Amino acid sequence: MTQQLKEQVLEANLDLVREGLVQFTFGNASGIDRATGLVAIKPSGVPYDKLRPEDMVVTDLSGKIVEGKLKPSSDLDTHLLLYREFPAIGGVAHTHSMYATVWAQAGRAIPALGTTHADYFYGEVPVTDELTDKEIGGEYVHNTGVAIVRRFQGLDPLAVPAVLVAGHAPFAWGKNALEAAHHAALLEAVARMAWHTMTLNPECRGVSQALLDRHYFRKHGAKATYGQ
Amino acid sequence: MTQQLKEQVLEANLDLVREGLVQFTFGNASGIDRATGLVAIKPSGVPYDKLRPEDMVVTDLSGKIVEGKLKPSSDLDTHLLLYREFPAIGGVAHTHSMYATVWAQAGRAIPALGTTHADYFYGEVPVTDELTDKEIGGEYVHNTGVAIVRRFQGLDPLAVPAVLVAGHAPFAWGKNALEAAHHAALLEAVARMAWHTMTLNPECRGVSQALLDRHYFRKHGAKATYGQ
Amino acid sequence: MTQQLKEQVLEANLDLVREGLVQFTFGNASGIDRATGLVAIKPSGVPYDKLRPEDMVVTDLSGKIVEGKLKPSSDLDTHLLLYREFPAIGGVAHTHSMYATVWAQAGRAIPALGTTHADYFYGEVPVTDELTDKEIGGEYVHNTGVAIVRRFQGLDPLAVPAVLVAGHAPFAWGKNALEAAHHAALLEAVARMAWHTMTLNPECRGVSQALLDRHYFRKHGAKATYGQ
Amino acid sequence: MTQQLKEQVLEANLDLVREGLVQFTFGNASGIDRATGLVAIKPSGVPYDKLRPEDMVVTDLSGKIVEGKLKPSSDLDTHLLLYREFPAIGGVAHTHSMYATVWAQAGRAIPALGTTHADYFYGEVPVTDELTDKEIGGEYVHNTGVAIVRRFQGLDPLAVPAVLVAGHAPFAWGKNALEAAHHAALLEAVARMAWHTMTLNPECRGVSQALLDRHYFRKHGAKATYGQ
Numbered sequence: 001m002t003q004q005l006k007e008q009v010l011e012a013n014l015d016l017v018r019e020g021l022v023q024f025t026f027g028n029a030s031g032i033d034r035a036t037g038l039v040a041i042k043p044s045g046v047p048y049d050k051l052r053p054e055d056m057v058v059t060d061l062s063g064k065i066v067e068g069k070l071k072p073s074s075d076l077d078t079h080l081l082l083y084r085e086f087p088a089i090g091g092v093a094h095t096h097s098m099y100a101t102v103w104a105q106a107g108r109a110i111p112a113l114g115t116t117h118a119d120y121f122y123g124e125v126p127v128t129d130e131l132t133d134k135e136i137g138g139e140y141v142h143n144t145g146v147a148i149v150r151r152f153q154g155l156d157p158l159a160v161p162a163v164l165v166a167g168h169a170p171f172a173w174g175k176n177a178l179e180a181a182h183h184a185a186l187l188e189a190v191a192r193m194a195w196h197t198m199t200l201n202p203e204c205r206g207v208s209q210a211l212l213d214r215h216y217f218r219k220h221g222a223k224a225t226y227g228q
Numbered sequence: 229m230t231q232q233l234k235e236q237v238l239e240a241n242l243d244l245v246r247e248g249l250v251q252f253t254f255g256n257a258s259g260i261d262r263a264t265g266l267v268a269i270k271p272s273g274v275p276y277d278k279l280r281p282e283d284m285v286v287t288d289l290s291g292k293i294v295e296g297k298l299k300p301s302s303d304l305d306t307h308l309l310l311y312r313e314f315p316a317i318g319g320v321a322h323t324h325s326m327y328a329t330v331w332a333q334a335g336r337a338i339p340a341l342g343t344t345h346a347d348y349f350y351g352e353v354p355v356t357d358e359l360t361d362k363e364i365g366g367e368y369v370h371n372t373g374v375a376i377v378r379r380f381q382g383l384d385p386l387a388v389p390a391v392l393v394a395g396h397a398p399f400a401w402g403k404n405a406l407e408a409a410h411h412a413a414l415l416e417a418v419a420r421m422a423w424h425t426m427t428l429n430p431e432c433r434g435v436s437q438a439l440l441d442r443h444y445f446r447k448h449g450a451k452a453t454y455g456q
Numbered sequence: 457m458t459q460q461l462k463e464q465v466l467e468a469n470l471d472l473v474r475e476g477l478v479q480f481t482f483g484n485a486s487g488i489d490r491a492t493g494l495v496a497i498k499p500s501g502v503p504y505d506k507l508r509p510e511d512m513v514v515t516d517l518s519g520k521i522v523e524g525k526l527k528p529s530s531d532l533d534t535h536l537l538l539y540r541e542f543p544a545i546g547g548v549a550h551t552h553s554m555y556a557t558v559w560a561q562a563g564r565a566i567p568a569l570g571t572t573h574a575d576y577f578y579g580e581v582p583v584t585d586e587l588t589d590k591e592i593g594g595e596y597v598h599n600t601g602v603a604i605v606r607r608f609q610g611l612d613p614l615a616v617p618a619v620l621v622a623g624h625a626p627f628a629w630g631k632n633a634l635e636a637a638h639h640a641a642l643l644e645a646v647a648r649m650a651w652h653t654m655t656l657n658p659e660c661r662g663v664s665q666a667l668l669d670r671h672y673f674r675k676h677g678a679k680a681t682y683g684q
Numbered sequence: 685m686t687q688q689l690k691e692q693v694l695e696a697n698l699d700l701v702r703e704g705l706v707q708f709t710f711g712n713a714s715g716i717d718r719a720t721g722l723v724a725i726k727p728s729g730v731p732y733d734k735l736r737p738e739d740m741v742v743t744d745l746s747g748k749i750v751e752g753k754l755k756p757s758s759d760l761d762t763h764l765l766l767y768r769e770f771p772a773i774g775g776v777a778h779t780h781s782m783y784a785t786v787w788a789q790a791g792r793a794i795p796a797l798g799t800t801h802a803d804y805f806y807g808e809v810p811v812t813d814e815l816t817d818k819e820i821g822g823e824y825v826h827n828t829g830v831a832i833v834r835r836f837q838g839l840d841p842l843a844v845p846a847v848l849v850a851g852h853a854p855f856a857w858g859k860n861a862l863e864a865a866h867h868a869a870l871l872e873a874v875a876r877m878a879w880h881t882m883t884l885n886p887e888c889r890g891v892s893q894a895l896l897d898r899h900y901f902r903k904h905g906a907k908a909t910y911g912q
Contacts, residue, residue, distance in 0.1 A: 023645055026572065045683030074674065074682055096572050102649055105570040106657035114333040115396045116254065116324050133666040140670055167663045168571045189251055193330055195656060200423060201334035207395045210361040214368055218302065226302055227273030342789040343852045344710065344780050417707055421786055428879060429790035435851045438817040442824055446758065454758055455729030479873055482800065501911030530902065530910055552800050558877055561798040562885035589894040596898055623891045624799045651884060 006056040009040040012177035019185040026096035028073040031177030043070035081145030086157040091177035093184040096169040099191035104164035118215035122159040162187045234284040237268040240405035247413040254324035256301040259405030271298035309373030314385040319405035321412040324397040327419035332392035346443035350387040462512040465496040468633035475641040482552035484529040487633030499526035537601030542613040547633035549640040552625040555647035560620035574671035578615040690740040693724040696861035703869040710780035712757040715861030727754035765829030770841040773857040775864035780853040783875035788848035802899035806843040846871045
């Protein structure tokens with residue numbers, strides 16, 4: 001029953017590598033089966049070229065390991081909190097992809113500067129506050145998720161399917177693990193364009209609300225017209 | 229009769245991918261048979277590695293589908309307006325290639341900073357005005373073409389075979405679909421050099437009119453001497 | 457007895473190439489057998505694709521050649537001084553990798569701007585003072601090592617396993633030649649992110665001490681929890 | 685007799701492509717047999733993947749075609765002037781490689797910012813004056829060479845084996861066509877590092893004369909110690 005989930009999660013992890021989003025072992029993707037509440041995630045610190053479906057670690061939503069012999073990704077507690085707090089999502093991907101990480105390190109949200117951005121992210125990709133020393137010293141990985149959820153108050157996670165954790169790196173999500181990985185790739189493309197745009201023209205204001213609406217709803221929602 | 233056109237349009241679309249101008253499905257090329265007024269264009273949102281000549285959609289200049297079972301590219305109406313307004317062109321290519329898109333997002337024309345530019349673009353590559361909310365809310369794709377045509381008043385589309393749509397991305401054109409794709413690639417190379425030049429030396433003024441003339445007319449017009 | 461050391465040193469040199477850290481012949485790695493005090497290093501100016509284990513040059517800690525028919529890397533004396541002064545290290549790697557070299561040329565330390573950095577370097581990657589004319593005119597290669605050791609007074613070489621030599625390029629080290637090469641690759645990744653971050657936001661202050669501690673000690677020391 | 689020269693010149697042209705210095709047909713390399721005064725050069729505007737040794741065009745030093753059925757590179761007259769004025773050189777390479785062209789477009793010499801530069805270029809890589817309208821309107825290609833030679837008054841072409849032509853692109857040279865192509869590749873690597881260095885730290889002063897001397901003479905002249 002978890003076999004299909006584990007295979008999909010493995011594919012999502014390999015997509016991160018194929019899209020050039022992961023160097024060394026900085027990255028992990030997970031997926032959840034909402035019917036059972038079981039989460040499959042990459043094991044910690046295992047080289048990507050050796051991963052098999054059975055290496056994926058399956059836990060419940062509290063982090064109790066249900067299947068698998070390896071330790072789960074050290075970022076598990078962030079994934080779990082996102083699944084508990086964002087009930088509409090089915091997959092999470094975390095990378096240290098270059099340009100998205102640069103925006104996170106700079107502590108700046110990625111503004112919506114063009115239609116490439118608007119096609120996938122309905123507004124800026126936000127950045128969390130820096131974690132306090134107390135949050136870092138406590139349940140750090142869990143608190144990373146807390147900072148994300150706090151930043152998304154009033155936002156729809158599916159309309160803006162990614163976030164930058166200040167001083168750290170991005171998280172992306174989607175309706176399943178594969179879409180989460182795809183959003184991580186789109187985030188990197190958008191972050192790269194935005195970096196080059198702001199460096200050329202620091203005064204750039206970005207697209208109008210009308211253009212944001214037009215592009216986003218061309219690909220999303222009941223009136224979407226894009227594709228076959 | 230449209231078979232040859234469809235094959236050429238497919239090749240032009242694949243050239244966009246081979247030249248690294250397209251990520252995911254952001255891009256499309258079309259061509260027109262001026263004798264019949266029929267336009268062949270890539271279908272909407274189909275992965276490039278699955279495209280076959282018979283997947284190309286053929287329409288007349290008003291957008292009525294004449295051949296093909298798939299929906300045409302969502303940018304069709306921009307292509308059609310360019311064909312109607314620029315009678316000398318036979319192909320159009322649209323991409324979100326990184327550096328050209330960055331100039332479009334920054335809302336700045338690409339100045340003629342060197343001979344690489346002058347060999348193909350006789351002067352700056354212009355940027356359109358931003359579309360108004362009314363233009364965006366109305367026939368948006370058509371109005372994108374209107375903004376391009378408005379910006380080209382007094383310019384020769386074949387002497388400057390590309391444009392940046394503000395906040396969006398570039399369009400390039402040529403005497404057929406293959407040349408349009410080639411111009412899209414040259415535009416990206418020129419945009420990349422110009423980005424790096426202006427970042428190094430924001431005061432850079434660009435080439436003289438004499439150098440622009442010399443290089444452009446070495447490769448174009450009755451007195452061209454380049455090549456075999 | 458030195459066979460295994462020579463094979464490992466060859467692999468480390470090839471890792472530098474595979475990680476894209478070396479262009480032409482700018483780069484070299486070495487390793488030491490602490491039991492015998494013998495050092496194996498790449499020969500000088502030999503193309504990487506022709507290197508065999510038996511081409512590695514073996515010297516003692518004073519630089520006397522013990523095995524091998526080729527001349528050792530021209531940077532040998534820097535490696536030897538590092539082995540004499542940093543008794544905990546077992547391998548050294550020197551490259552002119554792009555971004556690390558850029559920071560060295562700019563004469564600036566790489567600040568700890570994010571968790572990617574903190575995972576491997578416990579604080580900024582320091583830059584040496586420029587060598588004086590007298591140091592350059594004398595035993596230049598040896599004096600390069602002197603400048604590094606001087607800069608590391610009060611620092612733990614294994615907690616910050618790399619340095620930038622001002623106006624020159626980086627050196628990295630580790631518990632053996634392979635780890636030294638791995639640290640050279642991590643340094644380049646971190647240098648690249650830091651370059652892009654400071655260019656986007658020159659005011660960036662970097663991570664807090666609490667975050668630096670949390671990430672560094674997650675992967676290092678008695679309480680490390682990362683990996684299997 | 686010219687067979688060997690033509691083969692070497694073809695290899696040098698292909699090296700430019702293999703090193704990533706040429707996009708489309710922007711680039712050409714030539715070599716001279718000083719005994720006979722014959723120059724072999726790439727033909728104009730022929731795709732690189734179709735070039736054979738017999739396609740190389742052989743001319744005398746005045747540009748008279750001696751062998752070959754194709755038109756020579758449109759930059760021939762610049763190559764010829766360099767051979768006439770710099771008797772120590774045996775090969776010339778011209779590219780529009782990205783970073784070197786960016787410095788040329790910016791109208792700025794590449795300062796000697798590190799030892800990577802000093803290993804191959806004994807001082808800054810100079811930039812010519814812009815050509816006057818009269819020079820552009822007259823024998824433009826020849827006058828490009830005139831501007832280079834004028835800039836090298838008081839300089840040794842073999843100590844600084846490259847130049848930037850303002851608003852255009854670089855030329856490099858060496859003792860034969862292969863070394864010219866190698867110097868074109870080193871120039872690009874150095875230009876890329878210098879671009880990133882000056883963008884990070886615009887106040888960067890570059891290496892001392894002592895360091896320039898030490899590195900340059902380690903690889904060049906009677907006292908060279910580098911390599912086997």
